Amino acid sequence: MAHPVPSGYFDAASTEPAHPAARQALLDALDGGWADPARLYGRARQARVLLDGARERIAGVLGVRADEVSFTASGTQAVHLGMLGALKARRRAGRHLVVSAVEHSSVLHAAETHEAEGGEVTTVGVDGHGRVDPAAFAAALRPDTALACLQSANHEVGTLQPVAEAAEACRAAGVPLLVDAAQSAGRADVPTGWSILTASAHKWGGPPGIGILVIRKNTRWRSPLPADERERRRVPGFENVPGAVAAAAALDAYRADMRSEAPRLSALIDRVRDQVPRLVPDVEVVGHPTQRLPHLVTFSCLYVPGEALLTELDRQGFAVSSGSSCTADTLRPSHVLEAMGVLTHGNVRVSLPRGTDPADIDRFLAALPQTVHRLRRDAGVSAQ
Template identity: 70%
Template sequence: MPYFDAASSAPLHPVARQALLAALDEGWADPARLYRDGRRARMLLDAARETAAEAVGCRADELVFTPSGTQGVHLGVLGALAGRRRVGDRLVVSAVEHSSVLHCAEVHEASGGTVDQVGVDRLGRVDPEVFAAALTEGTALACLQSANHEVGTVQPVAEVAAACREAGVPLFVDAAQSLGRMPVPEGWSLLAASAHKWGGPPGVGLLAVRKGVRHVPPLPRDERERGRVPGFENVPAIVAAAASLRAVREQAATESDRLSALVERIRTRVPELVPDVEVVGDPARRLPHLVTFSCLYVDGEALLTELDRAGFAVSSGSSCTSSTLTPSHVLRAMGVLSEGNVRVSLPSGTTEEDVERFLGVLPGVVRGVREQLGAPTGEPGPRPTAGEEAALVLDTLGRRCPIPVIELANRIREVRAGSVVAVLSDDEAARLDVPAWCEMRGQEYLGERPAADFGADRGSAYLVRRVEE
C-alpha cells in the first residue's frame, strides 16, 4: 500500500531499525551511572549528540534530545520567552506555523503576553520585510518554520534571521519538515526537529539552543540533558534517530531531487486529470517531497476514505476531516480553497510506479465523491432567469463543507450576469471556500454580511456577483 503521508510520520528507516536493535542491547542502562553498562550508554548518547549536532550545524553542547518534536518546540519557545521576560512579552510568529508553535503562542497570550501573527501570501510565504517590521521594541522571540508542513512552501529564513539579528531578537526555527531533506537555514538562535519525520523512531525530538541565547527551562530541572529536558534519556531511540539522520542526509541530495521530480509530476498532472482543482503552495521554493491540492465540490473525509480504499494513505487540511471542524489554519491564512484538500508527502524510496498508480486512481475517486454530493458536472447549468433584479438567496444553513460551494456552483446560472447570489452558511469553511471558488471560477466575490440581513437567525451571507462568461 503506497504510503503518501510522510509529513505526518515516516516509516522507520532500515538504518534506524538496525541501530535501535543494537542500542536496545548496548544502551538500555542509565547513562548517569558509572558502571560499565552506564558508561556504554553514555558513550552512545554522546556519539548520537555529536552526529545530530553536525547535521544541525551546531556544537554538541548546544543540542539536547527531547521526547518528541512537539516537546522540542514547546521547551524551546516557552524557554526562550521565559529567558527574555525582562526584554518584553511580545512573540512574533508566522500565521502558518505548526500547531505546536501556535499552542505556545496561545499559552503565552493566556498568561498575559502579546502575540503578533505575520500573514503570508497566497503561496504560503511570509514577506521578510513585513516580518522585520513586526520586530518592534519588547519583542522577546520570533518564530519561523523552515518550510510549511501542509503546503511545502519554504520560508525566507535567512532574510528573516538577518532582520532578527539586527533587531536583537532571537529566532526560533521549526525545522521538522526539512531536516534530513534540505540544508539547514542560516541564522537561527533556537531550532527544533522531530526524528519520526526523517525515518527515525518516534519518541525523539531535538532542540538546539545557540550559546548566549537565554533559555529558562519551563519544566522542573534535573541532571538530564543540561537541565533542559527532564527525564531518563531514551538512549536506544536517540541512537537510532541519529544514525538515520546521518543516513538520510547522505542520501538527501539525490533522493530529494528524485522525489522533487515526482512531486513536480503530481503538481502538473493533477490539474490536467481532475477538473476544478487548485494546487497550492509555492511551485518553486518548496519541500522536495510534499504537494497539496484542493478539489472543488469534494468532501475531504469522503475523499480520504475512498483513497484509503484504493490503497493510498494521504492527509487533508479540510475542515470535514479534522476533529475541530475548522479548516486548516494554513490554508485559511493563505486564502486558498480548503474543501477537498489532499496533502501528498512522499517517503524516501517512493517509486514512479506508486505515483503513476495514484494519478491513475485519483480522477475516478474525485468524480465518484462529486457525483455522490450532486456537484456540478461541467455541463451547462439551468438557463438564467430573465429580468431578475434581486439577489438569489441560497440557504445552506446547517449544511457543511463542501455543500455551500456545490449549491453556489449549481445555481449561480439561475441569475443573469451582473446579478448577485447570497450564500447563507454557518459553516466556517465557507468563509474561505466561497471566495476561493470565485477566484478559481472567475466570479466576483463581494464580501460577507450577517445572514440576518436576509432573514436568517444565524450564520453569514457570502455575496457573489455572476460575471459574464
C-alpha cells in the first residue's frame, strides 16, 4: 500500500519520508532476519542471506562490488570511519588532508580531530554558488597528502561539485578521494574515480540508523577503532539486518522513481526559484542555478530572522529548514553560506520529497509573501 507524502513537507534534504518498499521489506526482515548472521545454524544462515542480498542490491545501484560495501550506524559514522581509516592507513605517505569549505559537519569534525592529533588540513574555498574550483582543489594536493574529501552535492544549497575533475586530479597525484554522497545517492549517479564513498539510507526513504561505507578495492584503509570481526572488520557491532534490507529495498525503488520524479521535482523547484524573488521583495536565491540537485533550493529573506520565518511557516503547515541545516540548534551562522559569501540571515531551504503535490507548492507561494511581509512589519522594517 502506498503511503502519501505528508502535505507541506519540504525537508527531504534532512530526511525523506519512508518509502513504501522500505516499510514492507523491514517488516518481512524483522520476521526472517533477526538471528545473528555470524552463526552457522539455520536461522542465522537465513539472516546472512538477507544481509548479503541487501549488500548486493546496494552495490548494484551504486555500481560497485558487493564486497566493497559495508553497513554502518549512520552516514556520519560512515564518514568518520572512512576518513579516519584512510588517514591511519596512509600515515607513511603523509598527514595532510584536503577538504572543501562547504563539506558536511561530519567531514569537518573529523578534519578537526585529525588536526588536533598533529595532522595538517587544507581547506579549499568555493565560489559564490558554493562550487569548488577544480584547479584550486588540484593545487591543494601535495606529495604528503594522505586523503582528499569532496561532497557530491551540497546539503544546504544543492550545488553539484566537480567530483569527476577532482577524482582525476587525485588519481594523477596518487591520493584517495572520499566522496560524501549523502544528498545525491539514489537521486543521481555519482561520477566515478573516487576511492571511498559514504551515504545515509534515510535520505532516500530508507530507515534511519543505516549508513553506507564503500571502500574500493586497492584503497588503503585500516580501522581507527578497536578490532571487531563484523562487516569485514570495518564496522564494529551486531549488524542491523532488517535495517540493511529495508535500506536496500528503498534505494532500489527510489532510484527507479527518480527517473521520472527528478525532472518533475526540478520543474517545481524552478517555479520556486523563479517566483519567490518576484513575489517577495529583497530576496536572494543562493546556490548554482543549473549545476544543482533537482529537488532543493535555498533563498534568503532580508530583514527577517530565519527562525521566526520557519516557525510561522510551520504554523501554516509547511515543514522547511534553515539553510544552516547542520547548525539549526545553535546560534552560529551556516559555515556553507559564510564560505559562499552570501547572506547568512533569514535563510529558508526548500527540499522536495518524492510525490510532492504541485498544489502544495501553490499554497507555499501564496503563503510566503504574506508571512514575510507580516514579520517585517512586526520588526518595523519596510522592504525596499
